[in-house]
Amino acid sequence: xxxxxxxxxxxxxxxxxxxxxxxxxxxxxxxxxxxxxxxxxxxxxxxxxxxxxxxxxxxxxxxxxxxxxxxxxxxxxxxxxxxxxxxxxxxxxxxxxxxxxxxxxxxxxxxxxxxxxxxxxxxxxxxxxxxxxxxxxxxxxxxxxxxx
Numbered sequence: 001x002x003x004x005x006x007x008x009x010x011x012x013x014x015x016x017x018x019x020x021x022x023x024x025x026x027x028x029x030x031x032x033x034x035x036x037x038x039x040x041x042x043x044x045x046x047x048x049x050x051x052x053x054x055x056x057x058x059x060x061x062x063x064x065x066x067x068x069x070x071x072x073x074x075x076x077x078x079x080x081x082x083x084x085x086x087x088x089x090x091x092x093x094x095x096x097x098x099x100x101x102x103x104x105x106x107x108x109x110x111x112x113x114x115x116x117x118x119x120x121x122x123x124x125x126x127x128x129x130x131x132x133x134x135x136x137x138x139x140x141x142x143x144x145x146x147x148x
Contacts, residue, residue: 014038017060020063045068047071055083063090092122121135
């Protein structure tokens with residue numbers, strides 16, 4: 001788990017975020033999108049460390065990738081919801097299939113953002129989560145084999 005002391009300013013009243021993403025380039029991109037408005041207080045690269053970071057850092061929002069090692073993002077979200085974490089969970093993923101959206105919401109997420117829409121949708125999803133509302137990125141229409 002990485003704590004980011006340059007963001008540990010106790011005077012900062014911006015919403016506190018922990019990022020869970022195992023791709024360093026994506027982690028950097030997410031940070032750049034969020035940092036003008038939100039305070040990144042920690043980053044992790046697996047679900048097990050995410051659960052620990054949520055307990056230790058008391059973030060307002062957790063941004064969680066689904067496909068991570070050790071414990072995937074959906075299972076981590078389920079465990080966090082079971083522990084009744086106060087943090088809102090926003091899933092950030094490449095998966096655009098409706099079943100992933102549904103599974104994420106059942107697991108306790110209040111936001112679902114697809115990575116191609118990261119820059120436009122993630123800040124909106126975080127704001128909506130903080131206001132107690134759900135946000136789901138618009139999805140591409142499904143293509144069905146054999147349909148006209």
